[in-house]
Amino acid sequence: MSLLKSTLSRKNLMALTGLFLCFFLVIHLLGNLQLLLPAATAADSFNHYSALLSGNIFIKIISYVLYFSLIAHSLDALFITLKNRKATAKYAFDNRKKVSKWYSRNMGILGTVLLIFLVIHFKDFWYVYKFGALPLDKMGNKDLYVIVVNAFKSWWYVGLYIVSMLALGYHLLHGFKSAVRTLGLYHPKYAAYVQTFGTVYSYAITIGFSVIPVYVHLAHFGL
Template sequence: MKSATHQRKLWMAGTGLFLCFFLVIHLLGNIQLLLPGEEAKQQFNWYSHLLAGNIIIEVIAYVLYASIIGHVVYALVVTRKNKLASGKKYKYDRRSSASTWQSRNMGLLGTIIFAFLVIHFKDFWYQYKFTTLPLDEKGNKDLYTVVVAAYKEWWYVVMYEVAMIALGFHLLHGFFSAGRTLGVYHPKYIRWVKVAGWAYTGIITIGFMLIPVYVHFTKA
């Protein structure tokens, strides 16, 4: 029978991988903000409407919310239990005395990301779901204008960039940690796991960091 600690690690790995999948979908949607003015507006609003109006996607969205909450709660539980057990700060990678910066600071990185998510959900998701937004020419809620207005604020862009840097470090550590938990971090495959981890982290982090900067300097 698997220990409670291992079960918690499996839950962390499972929810983390689901969130990784969501980030790919989210990035593909946000890339539409890089299109020329009116085309970007129509495409992005259509994409937002598609996500909000499809029952399957709605179900997946609630799974996503549950995964975020579960991921955060289990991270706090694991951290707390390890602190009580050792009397020291939780070390995420105990396989070597030499740990990476991100493994020693996952608590800080997670706090930055969580704070950003609260603001991000309030500014975009909450407004789209629970406020009355104007409609675009095709009758879709005009979330595009809300997003552009936010990204025109320099402080919002700076906050976004800091959060994405934190996300990048978090993803890099989480990817390798999940690989170990799921048993694929084997000497035979370790090279490919590392390549996949760095490639995924680089694409996601740079992709998300590029969008608000581009919008800030190019959109009216």
């Protein structure tokens, strides 16, 4: 019984942190969409936005919640995946392939891809912005825009970003509905709406984040 309660608690925590991360992705995407503005406008706007976020106490609190959510979500996912594999190994035949999507059965792989991407992403942007010696723009703000442009200079980096966003999209397709169901909010009467919202959300996040590196590359370096 204690093991069951522990697993349920972990699933609830993973659902809550997952939904928070879904909310954060929307805010993060809205901020990053400034990169689609004309170069001169995008630089000033994006750097000002970044400086505003780094100096806001409320945003700092949200950042700590984000860090906790990322760590807790990853650790809980690892624990539950290992627990499920151990349980599945006791059965001689597993017929889940006929009733589930491939991405639902491979959330661990998708999550691993995303974890690797996050390490690279934090190193190239967050760490450099927080601890690197960045040049200042004409407004006196750290010039994060230059770092973004330089990062997306290479097609291989753009490709890595897009592949990671595809992994994120498939992760969200299963994760959003799963989180809602885990928290007991998935009523049959509204199941179709939840499914539609989750699908639209997943596609919007995936396409939105994927377009940005392609646009930045083409706008600054061409084909």
